[in-house]
Amino acid sequence: MIISPEIAFWNDAIQQPAERRHGPAPEHLVAALRASHAGLAFATAAGFDEDVDRALASLPPAVLARLHTSWLGAYVVEGLEREALTDLVLTPDGEFLGIATLLDAGELADVTANGWASARASAAFPASPSLVEVRVEEAGADTRANALRLVLLHEAGKALAAGRRFIPDWWAGEAQGEYSFLPLSWRVDEAGGIVPADDALRRAGADPAATYEAIEGTAWLTPFGAQSPLDDFAEAFALYAHIVLSDRPYAVRAFDGAAPVDYAPRWDAPRLAGKLALLKRFVPDVAREADPQVAAAALPFAPLVGTAPLMRRAFNKVDMAPVAQALLARAESDQLDANAYLDFAITLQLTGDRDVAMDVQAEAVRIRPHYTLPARQGEMLRLLVIMGLGDLMANTPIEFLLEESDVTLEMLYVTADAPWPDVVPEHDVMMVCMGENDANQPLLARLSEWIAGWPRPVINGPDRIAVLSRDGACNALSGIDGVEMPQTVRLARARVAALAAAPETLTDVLPDGVFPLIVRPLGSHAGHDLDKIDTPAGLAAYLERVPADSFYLSRFVDYRGANGLFGKYRVVLVEGVPYLAHFASSEHWMVHYLNAGMGESAAKRALEAEAMAQFDATFAARHRAALAEIDRRIGLQYVGMDCAETPDGRLLVFEVDNAMIVHAMDDEATYPYKKPAMRKIFTAFRRMLENARTRR
Template identity: 40%
Template sequence: MHPDFYEPLAVAEPECADRIGMARLAKLAFDGGDLRPMWRDLIARLIDGTADAGEGLDLSLIAQLLGDKQTGLAIQQDVLKSQRLFRSPCVAKQPRLRVLALAAATDMGSNTPIEFLLEQSGIDLMILYVIPEFELPVPLPDHDVAIVIASDSEDCRAALDQIDRAAVRWPRPLLNIPRQVCNLDRDKLYRLLADIEGLVIPATIAVARGQLQEVSRSAGVLAGIATELAFPIVVRPRGSHAGVGLAKIDDGAALERYLSERQEQEFFISRFVDYSDEDGLFRKYRVVFVDGRAYACHMAIAERWDIWYLNAGMTASASKRLEEETFMHTFDIGFARRHQTVLAALVERVGLEYFMIDCAETADGSLLIFEADNTAVVHNMDPPSVFPYKSPQMHKIFDAFAAMLERRARCGRERAA
């Protein structure tokens, strides 16, 4: 049957559990606030049975923000047995749009942190957790536009599959469809982008622990895995993000030490690319794509190759911040123009309405891609006294995201008319 003839899924007014949510709790933690009093209050309410589902999910998030991921996920699992639809705070009494975000029951870093994007938008945000033990609700909560916020990680695959099976009958526009989210997996991403001229993305190869143990004993085994591989290599556990387990390995002895400290059974390896500039510093960029357009998100500068914004010393360096500010202010006529053709091809291949890349520029001017995903944090939490240029740039992204949702919702209504 042609997809146009599928009967759309029914919708009805939603019954949501209200919560404090990610944006407010993460901001409190980011600013150095003490979450423990809130934790103690909510855990007492949970134990005596007076906590509602929204408070339970907030408690799960607080546990993770305090570093207790295992407890947080256990609380989340228990809460989701009875309630799977939640509403985030909205600044407008009469929201201009209703958005349904489709999440997986995973840790706080494996769903798009969409609350940061919509916190001040006046848009009503509902988050529906899709879990294998339960079918999607019938009818669905009514909404104007839906977006998949589950990531490509292994623990999200069941949720993505469940959403994908329903996608053809989805009653409203559905953004970031699951089959394209799955292309962000590191090994798939290489195959998707490798032949784009002006783009460098080292082959990311999945290997078992046993293969790496063989490599640690004989470097020649690397060429048998892939002809381009030789020490130094970059290793990370499969499914990891945010630099967890990431290491540059220079020789077999270093690989043996690495494996002795890791328990994972599957890894990704790739060749190491030295992207340092003439001054010896490494510069890493995060670029966000909203409906096909690229926006500067941040720039980190450090002496080390494995850069994250928080380890780059940006707060302590006025010169680094000035360079980041210049990157943001000149992005459209500088970085985006230099890589215009590459970025356009990347958008077409990835096919998602919202995603981001972490990247760098090589010595020959090519765009070096480290990763692409849909869950990196895009936020406005940095202190304006230190980063006065950031808030206007973040609001460009937030406004573009809200405008995209409104545009897609309007198109959906026009098609249905």
């Protein structure tokens, strides 16, 4: 083990991309190692680190991604008296900092790829070192850089074996519990020792040709790998990366007194199926994946995919299963891969497994509450987004609003059981995107305290978001001239049952209440368990089929238009200016865009196209005063509203919410008019951020 007090150096190192973590060993590292390697010295070999740079840059992306979290880099020395050393780096107090690799420039000064591979293979036959030749590169690529590439792949295998229960950790000394890679070629004997599971190589003796013939009947890839479980894993990892991921050769010729024996490990052979399956899961072959989203999802510790691309895939009815499987494999392979957990939670929601999705999301936030989505167009503004746990309708759809913009999103999840972080990401503007619900009310109150006096501009104060419950919004908008928002009350189940039994008491709790009533459970969205109840008997029947504890009740307003259709507008207010996000028409009173038949009806789309084209001059003009007063009372720079018009021309408000889905995913061929309308919203939203920044 390497004991080092230079925590800042190692922290800086691991912030670099894995392929850039290399260089001459610093003085403190050489000093730390001299106790066990007295002859250690600084490297002097010309051009050696440049070859290390070339070697690292050529490693498969999945290998570099897998090294990202714990590998501290490759550092060049001389006098190590071995080609390479990979070991743990600990503080003097025993805190684990990572795993570092040392390369001896003296030992490796004159190597070539084929020469190094031949020497490595011959090491398994010390009595006959000249009887094995290995070709791993063609003549033009038989360089020192490619030799170092193989060295680094083997050392990477050792580093990545640590702590993952593939094999016993090299510092542990004995097997403890179960391992995934070990039983493929090894077993634990009665004395607790680790011995080969197959004695075929022992029977072959020291004859290289006989050994390579015998190895075809085992699960080892090479005789060198059969020396120990650590060598076995490192050899398998390196050759998987070299042959499968990189399409490079590995051909052995072993000699004896008779004809030579040729050997090349075939990864598709049944004998290697167990190792191949494990390694494919651990380091996926993303280069051959034709689906770019699956490739991005499979790459270990890859950047966050995010809600918008995944929802767009589901919206376009592209199979989500390959993405889900890739993300699940990543999460299972490394329980610190928070991006995999969060993307997997999104995928589970999109495939209908909400309860499991919420558990996975909570685990992602426990691992790491902060996630970054870089700007697509070159960063010009950094937005700190305060998010809460919940489904796809629990937060402002910030990714859709800024999907192709120059804004980097720093998404910070806050929870009721965690304190406000001591350090938050650098940002120009903060926006609270957490939506209102009963579970979030205490958190919104705490958030108001946490960010009071915040030194950066804040968009959408949590105290104003807290007003947006259905009954809260109703109270806030009460009495606005030209606005109809039926009074809404929340009632416990027993009280609703009492109303069903004694309907004459309805006006005691709902002064304007008459049947039909609109009833829904608290916290429901998108029409889930929403119903129009025409009679007290219908209310009793509703309670029998909906097991919720509490409900919202309000009076039903018939808003059918002269054309016989119910029309619902989704309007967003950006700095008080109204924009139309969609207009859906339906024969049914409960209008949701996805089930209103918009895609099937050219006539309905024509109505929406006209509504969008004429919105400023018609709807927005008719309700200008009402919308301005709604904006003043709600007090949010960005908010959405589902609404309609009554036959007598009033603005009928169904819901006010900062987390309504607003997107531009619709097919342009079918909805050619929508993209320009959505672009207006996105432009206004980006302008709002810039205005906030300049006002600070």
